Amino acid sequence: MKSILKIVYLGDSEAGVLTAKKTLCQAELNAEIRVASDTQQYMAALAGFQPDIVLSEYISTGIHCSEAVAILRQSGMNVPVIIVCNAVSDEMTEEFLLIGADDYIILNQPGRLPFAIQRSLEKYQLKKEQQEILEQLINSERRFRTLVENSTDAVVVLDVNAQPTYVSPAVKNVLGYTPQEILEMDIFSRAHPDDAQELAKIMVKVMASPGVPLQGHTGRMLHKDGTWRWIDATVTNLLHEPAVNGIVDNFRDVTERYLSDQQLKNKEKRLSQAEAVAHLGSWELDLSTQTSVFSDEACRIYGLSLTDNIQSTASCISFIHPDDVEYVLKQNREALNSFQAADYYYRIVRKDGQVRHLRTQTHIELDNQGQPTSLYGVLYDVTELEKSEQALRNSESNLRAIF
Helix, strand or coil: CCCCEEEEEECCCHHHHHHHHHHHHHCCCCEEEEEECCHHHHHHHHHHHCCCEEEEECECCCCEHHHHHHHHHHCCCCCCEEEEECCCCHHHHHHHHHHCCCEEEECCCHHHHHHHHHHHHHHHHHHHHHHHHHHHHHHHHHHHHHHHHCCCCEEEEECCCCCEEEECCCHHHHHCCCHHHHHCCCHHHHECHHHHHHHHHHHHHHHCCECCCEECCCEEEECCCCCEEEEEEEEEEECCCCCCCEEEEEEEECHHHHHHHHHHHHHHHHHHHHHHCCCCEEEEEECCCCEEEECHHHHHHHCCCCCCCEEEHHHHHHHECHHHHHHHHHHHHHHHHHCCCEEEEEEEECCCCCEEEEEEEEEEEECCCCCEEEEEEEEEECHHHHHHHHHHHHHHHHHHHHC
16 A cells, blocks of 8 residues: 555545544554545546545535546546445445445444555555456467467468368477378367367368458367367468468467466456455355355455365354354344345454454345345455454543543
8 A cells, every 4th residue: 555645535524524534544544635525626636636545425515426436437547436424225335336436434433444445445456457467468469469470370281171281390389299290190189079069160161261261269289298288270261272272270379378368357257256245355155055165365364275265164153253153143044034135243263363353244145936045245354443443442441541
């Protein structure tokens, strides 16, 4: 987090501004706050102040929070928006999600503000990293195309029976075989069995489209070293060209790119889930198997390795602080019986003995018949906040004892 946070506070509540300043000060967050009470002041603050985050009152005399979010997005600035409100309902929570707000705090419960700010900034940092990965992939693709244009791809020319008549030397870099070895084999026999049907479909299209370069099926080919490589190809039917008299298959090893794409998709999926659940750890209990799947962040909160993300119900219960077990089980039972979301606090004891204070919000997933199939929970690690509030309570108690 930056040494000095630049915050635009949009609203006309002097108490709200003072509360935000006091709360951030108590959390030892050095922040510069610019107050805007109407649209004109808000737009000027965005342009001139360049904030790291926006705090917007739900409704002020000058502007509604939905308009504030819209103006921010239209400006092209990519910073979080946290809504400040006196109270919150399920309808308001849905509204915040729909308008694109990143989080909310209740004015008379300001202690969560530092936590909300940190989580929102972390989410935007993750989005930035995602964009950088995407740009890296785009740049990699551009470099790849340059290599193709300079004939660094492997090239195989096939006759009308799909038997190789020419093989370029670069094939050894792609599949490990020498050109002579390729000429003496049925190259399609090296295709993965699961890809054979798609390859056959492509060849039918190629035969029906003379002179038209067609994108081949991205599939697996068996390398000489015994590993499966993801191969991308461009195939052109030039049987009608006397100088070629064959089907030209330009192909390349895209294993790294393919795996990177899969990694990016997985990150995008996690990011999407995080955005939908306030960008924190989560778990999902399958009611039929009584097993829970933890997100990466949930594993970190519980002190588990990322590969240890599937836990039985008994294992999950074993983490709960003994004094909180019955309370947690009761909350979950009531949520399942009522089909209503639950929101509660409890403690866990990690395997290293560390006690963590958590807040959980649960949601019920129903099947087509309206019956619950899973219990989905969002985890907030509020340990540091709890410590801060306890320290504050102790301080207030000491002051009362003195005076």
